[in-house]
Amino acid sequence: MRLPSKVQVMEVGPRDGFQMERQWIPTEKKIEIVNDLSRLGFKEIQVTSFVHPKAVPNLADADELLARIDRVPGVKYQALVPNLRGMQRALAAKPDRIHLMMSVTESHNRANANRSVEESLKEFEQLVPMALEAGIEPEAGLACVFGCPFEGEVPWERLEWVAKRYQGMGIKGLNLGDTIGVGNPRQVHDICARLLDRFPEMQISLHCHNTRDMALANTVAAMQAGVTHIDGAVGGMGGCPYAPGATGNVATEDLVNMLQEMGVETGIDLDGLIAVSKKLQDLVPHPLDSCMVKAGKRTDLKPAPKAQKKVG
């Protein structure tokens, strides 16, 4: 089985997870979680989103969060930007990278961003030079790449067209979102391989929701196609407010466990990550979806039972 020797895992929980929480999470607590995550070996953390506070009330403190977190050297702090207003806030808050978010299908982009794909792309064409001029690196976040709740399968031609538009803007990173968790390993492998072949200069990363339990299988498939950048959300937090049926992101600790068990280097402190996931459980009023918290690591050996009654 040919796999990359290293994978860079991006933590997206503070954005993609907290945005879904109905109960307000105090800014202090968010800062504490981001600061904890910053010391675990991640090279990039998606910390918040400059969407309108009415759309995502729990991330209304994006500006304050970016101002107050400890910026650990070697870690890039990324924020989601959906439009010009978000870009203006980003220019003031100065994340290291911005994630220009758009759905590849018309109906999902209208549901999520209330505009057409063309309108999003036209605006991004204005935002990219603004970001680059400010020394902020832009990447493209593509939602519904592997399927849309309203339109079903997405034709390859559509993906290629969107990628070309981003290429034209000078974007160097495409983040492929399986927003509603419908991608399957063969499909993920084929789309990643095709994009890497067609756009060799692009950094292709994968963002899986684990709605149908295929996130880790899709991760391995993407890695077999050559992908070396994968997203996870600590505790398996998350979902999508406008993607019916979507459940959480793949739990970063489950992802990192699998990678490390396969001998793939991540540079991430798994024990520390499990500890953050447990702390997070105290912040949200619903059970998180983390296998590693429930089951522990493989190396947590149990003593063999002493008394054994005859059962056979």
Add this chain to the structure above:
Amino acid sequence: MRLPSKVQVMEVGPRDGFQMERQWIPTEKKIEIVNDLSRLGFKEIQVTSFVHPKAVPNLADADELLARIDRVPGVKYQALVPNLRGMQRALAAKPDRIHLMMSVTESHNRANANRSVEESLKEFEQLVPMALEAGIEPEAGLACVFGCPFEGEVPWERLEWVAKRYQGMGIKGLNLGDTIGVGNPRQVHDICARLLDRFPEMQISLHCHNTRDMALANTVAAMQAGVTHIDGAVGGMGGCPYAPGATGNVATEDLVNMLQEMGVETGIDLDGLIAVSKKLQDLVPHPLDSCMVKAGKRTDLKPAPKAQKKVG
């Protein structure tokens, strides 16, 4: 991505699932579930276990169950047999196949079967001819192939030695159990490939618990190594009474969904299977772990929202 065009999925829920239920499931209900499953296209169902009723009270009705289920032509009904007493019951109840269950590590076999591996194998050497003479096909069920809760990793030499012993008995099927859900895709791929290479006449099948969410990734990895027989338990039921931390088997409906989404033929009616999983939820007092029940199929498209407030 090279995958087999067809995979035979064995349903093991009525054995591996029901055995873990503390609350008695009436025999009538078990029969109804097995009869439902029998009409969904499975070629083999593991329906019960001839273990001592004190060890697994919920399967105390194994003899009655096998006598009373509808035996649908084309479906093989399999029962687990751990020892001579179980074999004697199996000879009377006449399943089509028996599953001779043993752990590959000493400490787990002692915990699970209260005997050494050598003692289990010696007894199986007596049972195999009895089964063959009665026209019952034996297969070997190996627990803890990918790791043991007490001993950790299992050396290849151990697996090879066990497989050779079974080969010597004339056994033609090895079922590799990831009893505590610690196997990773690279390891599963490599062990499957190595066993298929070393024992080309053996049918190698995979039995995953989803304890660390790697079951579907491991399934794809095994298929890439050439494995074409995979177990699942409807509703993700199951666990192992003597494997600390073990959680359920991979849900058959989630497994079948992934296979069918990849274009791999299973012959199984996924809608019917989801319906059985829902029915099962009414029989057990705890939530089942089925993504397909929660999320539905990819093709269950949603109408796009009509009213969209401006959020950007």
